Amino acid sequence: AQSxxxxxxQVPVFEEAPVELRCNYSSSVSVYxxxxxxxxxxxxxxxxxxxxxxxxxxxxxxxxxxxNKSQTSFPLRKPSVHISDTAEYFCAVSDQGTGGFKxxxxxxxRLFVKA
Amino acid sequence: xxxxxxSPRHKVxxxxxxxxxxxxxxxxxxxxxxxxxxxxxxxxxxxYSYGVKxxxxxxxxDGYSVSRSKTEDFLLTLESATSSQTSVYFCAISDGTGTTAxxxxxxxxxxxxxxx
Numbered sequence: 001a002q003s004x005x006x007x008x009x010q011v012p013v014f015e016e017a018p019v020e021l022r023c024n025y026s027s028s029v030s031v032y033x034x035x036x037x038x039x040x041x042x043x044x045x046x047x048x049x050x051x052x053x054x055x056x057x058x059x060x061x062x063x064x065x066x067x068n069k070s071q072t073s074f075p076l077r078k079p080s081v082h083i084s085d086t087a088e089y090f091c092a093v094s095d096q097g098t099g100g101f102k103x104x105x106x107x108x109x110r111l112f113v114k115a
Numbered sequence: 116x117x118x119x120x121x122s123p124r125h126k127v128x129x130x131x132x133x134x135x136x137x138x139x140x141x142x143x144x145x146x147x148x149x150x151x152x153x154x155x156x157x158x159x160x161x162x163y164s165y166g167v168k169x170x171x172x173x174x175x176x177d178g179y180s181v182s183r184s185k186t187e188d189f190l191l192t193l194e195s196a197t198s199s200q201t202s203v204y205f206c207a208i209s210d211g212t213g214t215t216a217x218x219x220x221x222x223x224x225x226x227x228x229x230x231x
Contacts, residue, residue, distance in 0.1 A: 009155075034219055043205055043222035044158070090157055102173070103220065105150075105158040 002027045002093050006106035014114050015083055021076040021109045023091030033074045034092040034103070035065055044090060050074065061085065086113045118142040121206050121223035128230055134193040136226050138206030140186075146209040147189040148220070149173075149181060151202040158205065164189055196230045203227050 007022040025031065032051050036044040048059025055067040065076045074091060088110045094103040119140045128134050138147060146165055150158040150173075160173030162181040170181050178200060180192045193200055207220035 004157075006157075036220075036222075043224045044207075044220070045222070046219040049219050102160060102163060103148075104160070104174075107155055107157040 002104045004106035006109045008109050010110045012112045016080050018079050023074045025093045032094045035076050036090045038088045081113045083113050119223045121226050125227045134196050136191045138189045140208045144208040144210045148207040149191045150205045198230050201230045
């Protein structure tokens with residue numbers, strides 16, 4: 001069965017500092033990996049995705065993530081964060097099962113960017 | 116988000132009453148999903164649909180039922196609401212096909228349900 005573990009529930013960081021949000025997954029089949037962002041009182045928005053090919057994927061707002069199959073990890077990184085990046089970030093794994101695709105989400109990491 | 120709307124946005128209901136939440140899409144996507152979001156749990160899948168009248172259970176389906184009579188509408192029903200079903204409910208849609216990559220979800224803005 002699939003599972004996703006986000007190792008940090010909260011990450012405080014100063015503005016313009018780099019940040020990495022950790023994500024580990026488990027799955028018995030080939031997977032597709034995603035990061036979503038949720039701003040207060042809003043739905044989730046797709047940040048980036050890994051489907052196949054290059055293990056380094058770039059997303060919106062300057063974020064990137066690197067798929068590491070041997071470590072079953074998919075960390076999200078940004079070299080310099082802004083106050084506006086304060087939000088909750090969800091790592092997710094998806095595979096094809098009976099009847100189509102299902103996606104499992106991690107518990108989320110709340111990123112606080114401080115001035 | 117454009118193309119997917121949830122109604123109502125907020126609802127307060129009493130224990131034991133039935134409640135129906137609606138998800139409507141204009142994208143003609145095949146897949147539709149209902150998730151609930153609770154602190155410390157992230158999003159958990161309740162039910163999903165892979166076509167008209169084709170639905171299946173997710174990881175937390177007890178106490179919930181769904182229906183999809185048209186491509187654009189996916190209804191979530193709490194047959195007899197309980198306080199443990201107080202949550203934020205999100206609908207999502209996907210254009211992934213059954214044999215190719217899942218291109219990610221588009222989420223609605225959510226429905227905040229309080230059961231008192």
